[in-house]
Amino acid sequence: MKLALKSALKLSLLATLVASSVASAYAADAKNVIFFLGDGMGPSVVTTARIYKYGEDGSLNMDKLERTARIKTFSNDAQTTDSAPSMAAYMTGVKMNNEVISMSQDTIAKEPSRDVNGNLGVDNCPASGNGKSVPTILELAKAKGKAVGAITTTELTHATPATTFSHICNRNAQYAIAAQSVPGGAGYNTALLDGVDVLMGGGRNHYTPWSATNKYGRADGRNLLTEFAAKGYTVAATKADMQAAPNNKKFIGLYSTRSHLEYELDRTATPPLGEGATQPSLSEMTVKAIDLLSQNSNGYFLMVEGGRIDHALHGINAKRALSDTIAFDDAIKAAIDKIKLTDPTLSNTLIIVTADHDHTLAFNGYGKRGNPILDINRDYKSGQPSKDADGNTYTTLVFGNGPNRPNLRTNVDSATALADNYLQETGVRLASETHGGGDVKLLATGAGAKTFKGTLDNTKVFDLLKAAFGF
Numbered sequence: 001m002k003l004a005l006k007s008a009l010k011l012s013l014l015a016t017l018v019a020s021s022v023a024s025a026y027a028a029d030a031k032n033v034i035f036f037l038g039d040g041m042g043p044s045v046v047t048t049a050r051i052y053k054y055g056e057d058g059s060l061n062m063d064k065l066e067r068t069a070r071i072k073t074f075s076n077d078a079q080t081t082d083s084a085p086s087m088a089a090y091m092t093g094v095k096m097n098n099e100v101i102s103m104s105q106d107t108i109a110k111e112p113s114r115d116v117n118g119n120l121g122v123d124n125c126p127a128s129g130n131g132k133s134v135p136t137i138l139e140l141a142k143a144k145g146k147a148v149g150a151i152t153t154t155e156l157t158h159a160t161p162a163t164t165f166s167h168i169c170n171r172n173a174q175y176a177i178a179a180q181s182v183p184g185g186a187g188y189n190t191a192l193l194d195g196v197d198v199l200m201g202g203g204r205n206h207y208t209p210w211s212a213t214n215k216y217g218r219a220d221g222r223n224l225l226t227e228f229a230a231k232g233y234t235v236a237a238t239k240a241d242m243q244a245a246p247n248n249k250k251f252i253g254l255y256s257t258r259s260h261l262e263y264e265l266d267r268t269a270t271p272p273l274g275e276g277a278t279q280p281s282l283s284e285m286t287v288k289a290i291d292l293l294s295q296n297s298n299g300y301f302l303m304v305e306g307g308r309i310d311h312a313l314h315g316i317n318a319k320r321a322l323s324d325t326i327a328f329d330d331a332i333k334a335a336i337d338k339i340k341l342t343d344p345t346l347s348n349t350l351i352i353v354t355a356d357h358d359h360t361l362a363f364n365g366y367g368k369r370g371n372p373i374l375d376i377n378r379d380y381k382s383g384q385p386s387k388d389a390d391g392n393t394y395t396t397l398v399f400g401n402g403p404n405r406p407n408l409r410t411n412v413d414s415a416t417a418l419a420d421n422y423l424q425e426t427g428v429r430l431a432s433e434t435h436g437g438g439d440v441k442l443l444a445t446g447a448g449a450k451t452f453k454g455t456l457d458n459t460k461v462f463d464l465l466k467a468a469f470g471f
């Protein structure tokens, strides 16, 4: 009897201890949160980007973050998710269907239709009974008086940034997504209150009216950038505009006329390709966003997307995927260095780095240490080119699917494999490489980071973000 009582007391003491450690793990201690999202940056992308830049025993900046977790990414209706529901799961805690942006689980994705100019300007989502908006972490932060921002290297209306500030049944309704971001305008998302404080990306065509001269733009004739300016925003189109912008005003920077920002490899080429010469790097955008958002004494939420890692992977061009991963990783360092100037131990700021889903990039063969990761595979014992069963050389990186499946494999030489435009070979022949369904990594540091651990469903990340903020 006495023994039983003793163990009961022990148990209840243990329960109290467990409860208090859970409570302290959820302490509200992050004033600021920066959420870095590498689109499509699966585990093999992280590893190969590390080797590409720093070698096998080197470290990416993200590798130095001390807290890690493993994230399950499946969506409500698919084993393999697209960027809309996976990022929306992080931002809202709701598991939704593929292509849906921050809406309830019952929302069915309905494609937008073509407008008079042939663009996807007709939003078919408002049809009655098709789901409800669910609050995003950005909206919750705004409601608490924090400054909020979303910046990306893709079009600003692309799926990942869209999940932070809009609600729509289909990610392709980009003209409607743009309208949701303009304070007070028709179609505005009123949960954004006086508006997102910092917005950056590409795709100016979704914000400006269609004209016969430029053949792109909005069929409704609105110039959303004029509307933003009327609401007190600085409107920027180039890196120079961005750097000249005052830090005490709201800000929208769209650095590409009608598409995404250039890949980092092209932006830094001599001379830069496309509009790259006038575009900021993701690091420069991140530092400016922190300058703007940190004016608010209540703190901030910022989402930073390295969005084109995913595009290069769909295009089976590993070199651009890895160089965009490095640019994304550099932005993490730029942010941490910047924040440490005022918050040396990150006691007020939580930094999260993760991906929305994997891809089919495979790191294969028994390559020798130091062999360039994009090169043909060289055997670790002999240092000589490794051969397939038919006697042909092959590259260390290949994809599970995609457009480059030779009917008969032949030798690949180093010069070919290392070229900027080399497309890796693929297993299944598909027009465009698909996402992968595997788990992704999450890394964290700073205030509240210790709760991010173990294997988590992507929706759980939202709960942990909320708890870190103390919401």
Ligand SMILES: [Zn+2]
Binding pocket: 040, 083, 310, 311, 314, 435
């Ligand atoms: Zn993708």
